[in-house]
Amino acid sequence: MPVPTAAAHLSREQIDALGAELDALRQRTEASLGERDRNYLEQVVRAQRGLEFAGRALLFAGFLPPAWVGGTSALALSKILDNMEIGHNVMHGQYDFLQDPAFQGTTFEWDTSCPADQWRHSHNYRHHTFTNVIGEDRDLGYGVLRIDAGKPWKPKDLGNPIYAALLASFFQYGVMLHDLEVERIVKGKVKWSDTEDLRRAMARKLGSQTLKDYVLWPLLTGPSAPFTLAANATANLARNLWSFTIIFCGHFPDGVATFTREEAADESRGGWYLRQLLGSANIDGGPLLHLMSGNLSFQIEHHLFPDIPAHRYPELAVEVREICERYGLPYNTGGLVQQFGSVVSKIVRFALPWSTGATPPAPAPDPTKAWTELDLADRAEALTGRAAA
Template identity: 25%
Template sequence: MALEVDPAPAGTVVRALPAEGPSRPEHAEDFTALASIVRSSGLLRRRYGYYWAKLIAVPVVTILSIGLFLVLGDSWWQLFTAVLFAFVFTQIAFLGHDAAHRQIFRSGRWNDWTSLVIGNLFVGMSYGWWQHKHTRHHANPNREGVDPDIDLPVVAFTPAQATVPRPPVFRWVIGHQGWFFFPILLLEGLSLHASSVRRVLSRAPVQRRPVEIAFLAVRILGFLALVFVVLSPGKAAVFLAVQLGLFGFYMGMSFAPNHKGMPLVPHDLKIDFLRRQVLMSRNIHGSRVLDFMMGGLNYQIEHHLFPSMPRPHLRRAAPTIREFCTTAGVLYTETTLIESYAIVTRYINRVGLGEKDPFACPLVELRATPGAIILTRPRA
């Protein structure tokens, strides 16, 4: 089994090489073997103490933050409170993400209600909308035409998206979109709220729609009322701009390094589960402080392979999964946080300029034969 590598200046080279024969059924068994190792290590067991501490902290920290807001009153010092709210709401959203992935309780119903209360009532983000979107992403990360996370209206993530006819000004923006991507994240918080409201008020299927509408109304309208009652209109507008902007920026900066700039998958290319999740994901290595700040999303490979694995176990599982992938000849990509942002910027700019990126998107034009093996090499 040969490894084909191009001398690309940066990024990851991916090639599909024909297997020795019409199929390689053992590839389907790779994940089964890995899952057995992980399960026997106890890494899938629940962490009730860890999560109950966080669940109790959610209302406590929220009440304390509101109390601080009331004490400061109509003051420009509230801009620091806006930063605090952005941080608190993002951390609460991470906990809702864990519940939605069944990491907290054995009962699916308990996890659903936990995520619904956390997402809708505390963060102002529809659980039903997020679940529909995020489930499709997990099933097919970076698959063209399927993964909603690479199908955004303001950024072109694939060469095909970059070639869509646009007015000259928009073409210039797309050509430099890598530099605009991170500032655009300042609008992500507003977009999350708007998408949530639009989903629950539309005809799209949403389980427990009345509850979602009620919780969103209490959270969004109640927070707006609190801000405008305590602050003068000018200060309130600035407060909301800072809070929503930083909330969206923090969320976006936590999710952006995970898949952007990793290989794209053509719609009709079939890849076994292990490679589909590992090759399209990137880990960010760092300290436990980074783990906390990113809500465990820096262990994206482990999370995609085992979505129900409790967040505290992701760091422990990483060495085992890295070793298994190395033995199986599957690239396990990890880098630093700063380098990941640089990779994302370079990649998005190159897509916007219309380049067929030789390291990040070779699968776009690839039509692999049955039983193809995906092999990779990390960036130089």
């Protein structure tokens, strides 16, 4: 396995030691899971349901501007919590240890147009296994955007900013179509007939979501039906724009690395961890930002530990950052405006044929903090033995 450029100063032994440290951190966290995590999830679910109830109740008087604004806002917050902090995290299996059928990762369904089973394949398996591997991770541009220099420029890429704006506005539908791999169908690599089962599942979920949001709920509010329909559309748009912003800030700011198939081939456990560290970015902020982002503001920790309850990421981040400092590895983090500005800049930059995608080099390891290969090898052996015990 070739060592990525940003980690060129690390030996194979050091990478293995890195993996052992992160494995030990995972195991310590898993051993502490329990009522604290159950209580957190139940609190979030109660908040999400309360917001949805309040929003629906206010929209019965949606013809009054204050009621419409309040109802729409509550509904948008409810949808964001359902998708980001509950649905996404539950479907990663973060709460499987509870053995509660309502929060079983393999059967949970969420309030969006993408069927949960398809999301589990395209996201949980494809993206988290092949994170940022060019030609394998379809989240790199979602089959629409040129977001990396590893993808050859084509004239259609001039529309990058337009495609990004449309994807942000209709994000739930882009996510729904993701597993269909439309670009492969257009290129003749996949037959339309081979996607029949996928399309049927999409049509069922899309039909139920459309019926619920744009027919049944509006009709239930009687004379306020047109206002309720507009409120539902606005809440969905707000959820789409927010989800797009958080996800893109965690994956595509400057400094996030991509990898060739050769770099990811035959990688060790430590090599996989290293790819997650270098291929993700965090967003600095307070508790409300972290809650409303589903704690995906800690995208680095999420890629390292996707099946650990996400509300644990802030405390895990303290140790992960310290580990990165010791190994001389970059820890990509910044405020929401900074990270999103970087993403927008990259989207515009890669629309142009002469874009190179150059990013700042990784910081050199601090010789006062970096450990010797012998120290790291000894630590890896000790940690492995402790985990086995």
